[in-house]
Amino acid sequence: MPTRSILDRLSEGEMLLMDGGTGTELQRRGVNVLKGTSIPGRQYTTSKGVTTQQNEGVWSAAANVDAPNVVREIHEDYLRLGVDIIISNNFYTSQAMLAIIGEEDRWEEYTRLGGELAVQARDEVNAEAYVAGGFAPPYAGDLRKEFEGQARVLAQAGVDVMLPEYLTGASVHDTPLSDCITAVEACATAGLPVLLGICNVSEKGTLMRGESFQELMVALKGHAIEGILLMCSTPEAISGCLPSLRKAYDGPIGAYANLNYAWEKNPKWGSSPDEPLNVLDFGEYTPKRYAEFASQWKDMGAQIIGGCCGTTPEHIEALRPIIKP
Numbered sequence: 001m002p003t004r005s006i007l008d009r010l011s012e013g014e015m016l017l018m019d020g021g022t023g024t025e026l027q028r029r030g031v032n033v034l035k036g037t038s039i040p041g042r043q044y045t046t047s048k049g050v051t052t053q054q055n056e057g058v059w060s061a062a063a064n065v066d067a068p069n070v071v072r073e074i075h076e077d078y079l080r081l082g083v084d085i086i087i088s089n090n091f092y093t094s095q096a097m098l099a100i101i102g103e104e105d106r107w108e109e110y111t112r113l114g115g116e117l118a119v120q121a122r123d124e125v126n127a128e129a130y131v132a133g134g135f136a137p138p139y140a141g142d143l144r145k146e147f148e149g150q151a152r153v154l155a156q157a158g159v160d161v162m163l164p165e166y167l168t169g170a171s172v173h174d175t176p177l178s179d180c181i182t183a184v185e186a187c188a189t190a191g192l193p194v195l196l197g198i199c200n201v202s203e204k205g206t207l208m209r210g211e212s213f214q215e216l217m218v219a220l221k222g223h224a225i226e227g228i229l230l231m232c233s234t235p236e237a238i239s240g241c242l243p244s245l246r247k248a249y250d251g252p253i254g255a256y257a258n259l260n261y262a263w264e265k266n267p268k269w270g271s272s273p274d275e276p277l278n279v280l281d282f283g284e285y286t287p288k289r290y291a292e293f294a295s296q297w298k299d300m301g302a303q304i305i306g307g308c309c310g311t312t313p314e315h316i317e318a319l320r321p322i323i324k325p
């Protein structure tokens with residue numbers, strides 16, 4: 001367990017390095033992240049007004065049960081590179097998402113394993129690193145109940161901070177902004193600090209559906225939030241949004257981008273078990289190029305920087321000289 005609290009380090013202005021992709025890294029290492037993708041997905045309208053039937057099944061959740069050693073190995077690989085924060089593999093370990101593969105009754109087990117594998121890796125490699133319990137809204141069900149459950153089980157598993165992520169994306173619960181409030185309130189019930197992960201921000205400096213960061217902060221006023229991270233958006237979009245976020249919010253901010261992972265670039269993704277979910281080739285976003293973005297984000301005030309879908313240990317290694325000079 002870390003001797004210093006993450007909040008103290010952030011309030012002292014320290015930069016913290018976070019891990020890179022876990023789900024995409026599982027796929028790269030041969031683990032099946034396609035379970036449930038053959039089941040027709042929900043209708044989904046993108047920020048560009050295009051309706052698709054995106055369906056990522058249970059994504060990386062099944063790996064906690066099917067390939068726990070690979071999950072732990074990925075955490076350990078990132079920790080050996082010197083990251084300060086790893087995110088547990090809990091993106092879709094909610095009851096409603098596991099229902100896609102008929103495993104809804106085992107959600108506590110999938111969730112607990114995600115937390116425990118991350119905590120074990122941390123204890124093994126670097127006791128001073130933090131484990132963030134990271135989970136996304138399910139596309140059905142009761143968001144508050146699901147997030148309270150994820151937070152409770154992950155707190156019991158020993159994580160240090162809650163990271164409800166992928167917020168303001170495809171909301172089917174309430175409005176994207178009220179989902180953020182629900183997420184923060186639900187996660188706070190576990191008694192740990194809460195960081196909020198906002199996804200799919202736009203290059204124009206707004207949230208996915210055009211809301212401003214000012215509106216987000218008005219909505220979150222008075223809620224116990226310890227930091228805001230922009231995540232699973234293109235590096236360009238994060239560069240476009242961090243200045244607006246900085247202006248609207250004076251607490252700790254950060255970023256972890258995805259690399260060329262937008263469905264628009266691979267419109268068939270997940271539409272059948274034969275169609276790989278993603279473009280594992282990170283193309284133009286080499287580790288060196290990603291580090292150039294990270295350097296911009298640092299100048300824009302980001303204190304926590306890591307990577308989301310498509311980023312690899314090599315990308316995180318390239319960030320280290322910038323975050324920890």
Ligand SMILES: [Zn+2]
Binds near residue numbers: 231232257309
């Ligand atoms: Zn992502």
